[in-house]
Amino acid sequence: MNHRGRVSPGTSALPEERGCSRLNPWVFFVSVLVIKTAFVTICLAVLLHGSYGQYKTLLQNATEWHCVPSESADKQEGWMCCPKGWRRFQEKCYYLSDDKMSWAESEQNCTGMGSHLVVINSKAEQEFLFNWAKEVFTNAYETKYYIGLTAYENGQWQWVDQTPYEKAAMFWKPGEPNLLFAEKCAAIHVKGKRDSNTYRxxxxxxxxxNCYRICELAVKFV
Structure with a gap:
């Protein structure tokens, strides 16, 4: 009876040793997970700083992005991203404001988001912007959106990104531009649902x- 009731030191140590052996893999797994998370975070920080440095201001102001699979034939498989609240067309992102400012304030506002007032280069881009603007303000009698075209510095029309005015697509209304001695900033003019003239x-x-504004920036490929 004494022999059965006695527990040798070797026997009592065994369960304790097994308990430690069950704990060690979990400690190891958690440690590896923490190290991996830290490594991925550091890599992402380096990538964002190195690849998107020119969009630093935008990244500070826009906390969320909307991404779709890349459609560009000359890019590897990936994603095209625009800030939340912007709309993508081809390889550009566009923002239509819901408040009004002067032309200079509008350009400053776009610049503060890492972009600039829109530069329109094609009929397709013009149609996209016109239809979007008309969709937003369907009930307004008329609405104007500033674009990145002005003549107030030297009397010559210039795009904000230095695109040559003479070589760019132009979509002036009949009779415009006029009164060039005073009216030196360009805007897309929309008359709600009644306006069907997409290109002029x-x-x-x-x-x-004080007009609304359209800001533009290139999509981010990731």
Whole structure:
């Protein structure tokens, strides 16, 4: 009876040793997971800093992105991303404001988001922007959106990205631009549902006029 009731030191140590052996793999797994997470975080920080440095201001202001699979034939498989609240067309992202500013304030606002007032280069881009603007303000009698075209510095029309004015597509309304001595900033002019003229609706206005604005930036490939 004494022999059965006695527990040798070797026997009592065995369960304790087994308990430690069950714990060690979990400790190892958690440690590896923490190290991996830290490594991935550091890599992402380096990637964002190195690849998207020119969009630093935008990254500070836009906390979320909307991405779709890349459609570009000359790019590897990946994603095309625009900031949340912007709309993508081809390889550009566009923002239509819901408040009004002067032309100079509008350009400053776009620059503050890492972009610039839109530069329109094709009929397809013009149609996209016109239809979107008309969709947003369907019930307004008329609406104007500033674009990145102005003549207020030297009297010659210039795009904000230095695209030559003479070589770019132009979509002025009939009779526009006029009154060039005073109206030196360009805007897309929309008249709600009644306006069907997609391609000829630019108007020149006084640069201190408060209008909506369209900002533009290139999509981010990731």
């Amino acid at each position: 609706n630019w108007n020149n206005v006084l640069c201190f006029t």
